[in-house]
Amino acid sequence: MSFTRRQILAGLSGLAIVGLGAGATSRYWLGRRDGPAGHDYELIAAPLDVELVAGQQTPAWAFGGSAPGLELRVRQGDWLRVRFINHLPVPTTIHWHGIRLPLEMDGVPYVSQLPVLPGEFFDYRFRVPDAGSYWYHPHVNSSEELGRGLVGPLIVEEREPTGFAHEATLSLKNWHVDEQGAFVAFSVPREAARNGTLGRLSTINGVPQATIDLPAGQIVRVRLLNLDNTATYRLNFRGNAAMRLYALDGNPITPRPFGKDYWMGPGMRVCLAIKMPAAGEEIAVRDGPVRLGTLRSVASNATPGDWPPALPANPVAEPDLDNAEKLNFNFEWVGSVSESVGDKPPSLWQINGVAWDITDKTCADRPIATLKQGKSYIFELKNMTQYQHPIHLHGMSFKVLRSDRRKVIPYFTDTFLLGKNERAQVALVADNPGVWMFHCHVIDHMETGLMAAIEVV
Ligand code: C2O
Ligand code: CU
Ligand code: CU
16 A cells, blocks of 8 residues: 555645545545534643652653643544644554444554654544444554653443443553653563563553542443553552452453452553442452552442443444354464564564564565455454463454453453463454554554454455
8 A cells, every 4th residue: 555745744635645546445445534524522642751669850742732642532333533733753543442443444553554753643433333442552663762751541431321420541551761760771681572661650641650539439431551562550449349340351241249359461441330438438440469549438428329331332242153164273372493683573473474573664465364344253362372362453443352261251342461371262253344453452462463454345
């Protein structure tokens, strides 16, 4: 696929140029370009000094003046129209994680658009089919760009009232900073070859040991988003509060008690209902034994409500398992046989024997699978490594069916945390034409090979 600079400068009208060059798919490109004029958000990415370490400045990069970025909100079924303006010193894009949208809005450089250069803007506009907790981030130079703070929540509100009167968003992120607040390496090869390079300072909504005030006695919808490059949080709570799980990665489930620990890999989200205890009491939000922050009950004179009913299901197509075609995806570690050359990141991981090279703009021309539009598929995911990988697909949601390691209550998601040596099956209807990234969301795994393109035609 070829792009012209005009595409960026002209915003949407440039899409017609892409469409004309896209052969059989041109009707698809052209058919999706309208939508109400104007925009709901003017979102600027720009450098911003933040105080993560007391008395020290960290040179973050921010969306909309905060890191993590401005919380964007839109109603399910409506258009989200964002004029994105790049005031960073580097090229970038925005990818809308978990949103089922047309390819040209997907934010992947050289696959769905050209990078947005410093000083340029790009108009993102698409309809959001699914309610839930999503997020947005660049797909260019991701270790550094996400690492510096270019990650933000995108909340899609249900069409109808849900029964929740209160809610809070908790964006979890670790920062790669030292004691002076200066950035350290976002990715180092020996860590990229293992669990990924961890940041040392954990924050909620950009604040270390944040305290979030919530109304005593009320049931609060708490959205937790893992916007970190690397960390899988072993999420648990301490305190005197009943809690129930309402949604995983945006998609509603039959509400159930929260349980003990929830392993939330990079890119994953959970939606909880928490019945806040009496005023003055606290709930610790923890990663394993480590406290990340605190939910504090503050006096409220609202009348306590009851547990809301399950959230309405999203309109995701149900895969036809009896007629689905099976595809195997093997995730392998190949670190021992390759080394980095010059600026190029090392090649450490492969999917089905192929490593993605982030310096090669043509990788997406060689998809590892071609799916037929409208057909159902079962993906057999096989982790042949000693490390866990949050496996993420763009453009479509999939249903997790089973695993050889744990009991699965089938649910729809966009990111599945594949444990070490685990085998799992997920299924989908290939209902969105395009070339979709399929990758591990540990950013330095993705940048050292663990990414591929899956095409739907
Ligand atoms: Cu958050 Cu390519 O994804
Ligand atoms: Cu994504
Ligand atoms: Cu990985």
